[in-house]
Amino acid sequence: MIFITIGTQEPFDRLIKAMDEVAPKLGNPEIIAQISGSSYLVKNMKTMDFIAPSEFNDLVKRAKIIVSHAGMGTIISALQLRKPILVMPRLLKFGEHRNEHQLATARKFDRLNYINVAYDEQELQEKILEMYFGESKSLHELGDFASPELIESLQEFINE
Amino acid sequence: MKILAIASAGGHWIQLLRLQPSFEGHEVVFMSTKTSFASTVSGYKFLVVPDANRKNPFKMLSTVLSVFKHIKAVKPHIIITTGAAPGLIGIVIGKLFGIKTAWVDSIANVQTISMSGKIARYFATKIYTQWPDLATKGTIYRGNVLS
Numbered sequence: 001m002i003f004i005t006i007g008t009q010e011p012f013d014r015l016i017k018a019m020d021e022v023a024p025k026l027g028n029p030e031i032i033a034q035i036s037g038s039s040y041l042v043k044n045m046k047t048m049d050f051i052a053p054s055e056f057n058d059l060v061k062r063a064k065i066i067v068s069h070a071g072m073g074t075i076i077s078a079l080q081l082r083k084p085i086l087v088m089p090r091l092l093k094f095g096e097h098r099n100e101h102q103l104a105t106a107r108k109f110d111r112l113n114y115i116n117v118a119y120d121e122q123e124l125q126e127k128i129l130e131m132y133f134g135e136s137k138s139l140h141e142l143g144d145f146a147s148p149e150l151i152e153s154l155q156e157f158i159n160e
Numbered sequence: 161m162k163i164l165a166i167a168s169a170g171g172h173w174i175q176l177l178r179l180q181p182s183f184e185g186h187e188v189v190f191m192s193t194k195t196s197f198a199s200t201v202s203g204y205k206f207l208v209v210p211d212a213n214r215k216n217p218f219k220m221l222s223t224v225l226s227v228f229k230h231i232k233a234v235k236p237h238i239i240i241t242t243g244a245a246p247g248l249i250g251i252v253i254g255k256l257f258g259i260k261t262a263w264v265d266s267i268a269n270v271q272t273i274s275m276s277g278k279i280a281r282y283f284a285t286k287i288y289t290q291w292p293d294l295a296t297k298g299t300i301y302r303g304n305v306l307s
Contacts, residue, residue: 071170
C-alpha cells in the first residue's frame, strides 16, 4: 500500500493529480490518499479527508511507501516507523502555502539525506516508480524522543 | 512542578511529544487543537482550544480567551510549547501571570525562526531554535527533536 498525506490545512492538487496519474504505471496498487479538500477528481486512489492520529499511525505502519508534502509531522512519523518517504514541497508560486517554508525544509532534509525529495510532479512520478519497483528503504532512522541534549536542557530549565 | 505543554495539532504536536522525557517526575497537562489528539497522551489531562491563525482575528480572540481560562484554572508553574498560535498565546499569558515559559521553535524553520517565535522572544523565559546556525544571543540551540 502507498499512503499519501498532504496535511490537514490546504489542498495540494499537484501532488494528488501526479500520484493519481502514475497509479496505473505502478500496476494500480492500493493507494490511500488523505486529500484535504483537493478539487482534482481522483480516479485511481482511495481518498480520506481528516485522519485521527491513531489511524494515521496505522496507515503509516501498513504502507510500503509514504508520499507527502514537506510537513514535519509526516516526515518524523515516517522516519520513526522506518518507512521510506517521498516528499514534494508545497510552493508559494502555486498558492499551496503562505511562504516558501516547505521548500526550505525539503532542501534541508534532502541535503541531510534523511528523505527522498521530488521538486516537481515529473520528478515525483519518476521517483515513486523507482522506489516502488526498486529497493525502497528508510534513508534515516529516528528514535522515539528528542536529542539527549535538548531533553537535558529542558530538564534543567524545569528544575532551575 | 506542574507543566502545561502546548502545541497545535499536526507537526507541532508530534514535536512536543518527543520532548516528553524532560517532563518526567512532574505533573503534565497537555493542550492542543483537536480532540482526537487526546489518544496520543492517554492518562494525562488534555485540554482542547480552538485553532487560530493571523488571518482570522475573531477565531484568534476565542483562542486567546480559551487559553487564558485554562491557564487560570490549571495554574501551571511552567509552560512549554512547540507552537504555533495557541503556544504563542500561552507564552504571552504566561508572562502576564509570572509563569516560566519556553518556546521551542519548530524544526521546520530551517532558514529563520518562525514569526511566532520572533514575537515569543519578547515574552518567553527561554527560546530554542532547532538549528545551530539560527542561534543568536537570545535564541539558544541545544539539539533538536530528532535523535
